[in-house]
């Protein structure tokens with residue numbers, strides 16, 4: 001039997017529409033990702049003669065404290081507990097979330113989110129929740145579980 005493909009292409013497209021509609025503090029599109037990266041690279045070369053507003057300058061110095069580049073020049077960040085996390089761009093969220101979910105195999109939302117949050121920055125709980133609500137494997141299990149027999153069995157213990 002062919003294993004069920006958990007996410008259809010149409011789900012991936014809908015997920016990206018959902019991401020674009022609900023931006024949040026941790027949201028990284030390419031522009032933000034590349035800006036942070038260029039600030040870090042320029043600071044390394046001591047080229048930081050920017051004409052920034054006071055607010056932009058505040059943001060820049062916060063970014064330089066919290067974010068850094070790994071050996072492959074990927075943007076990473078240190079969270080408040082000192083964990084080192086790789087920053088995800090918005091278009092990477094789908095693959096990371098769906099692969100993590102598949103890898104544990106089809107563990108719940110909390111478990112999936114916690115595993116992602118241990119390694120990555122730029123994704124929030126609601127996004128994982130949205131995606132898993134559309135997982136065909138998980139949906140079919142929910143439908144399969146409450147058979148009449150199960151319900152009768154449960155009643156004995158109520």
Ligand SMILES: [Zn+2]
Nearest residue numbers: 106135137138
């Ligand atoms: Zn699933």
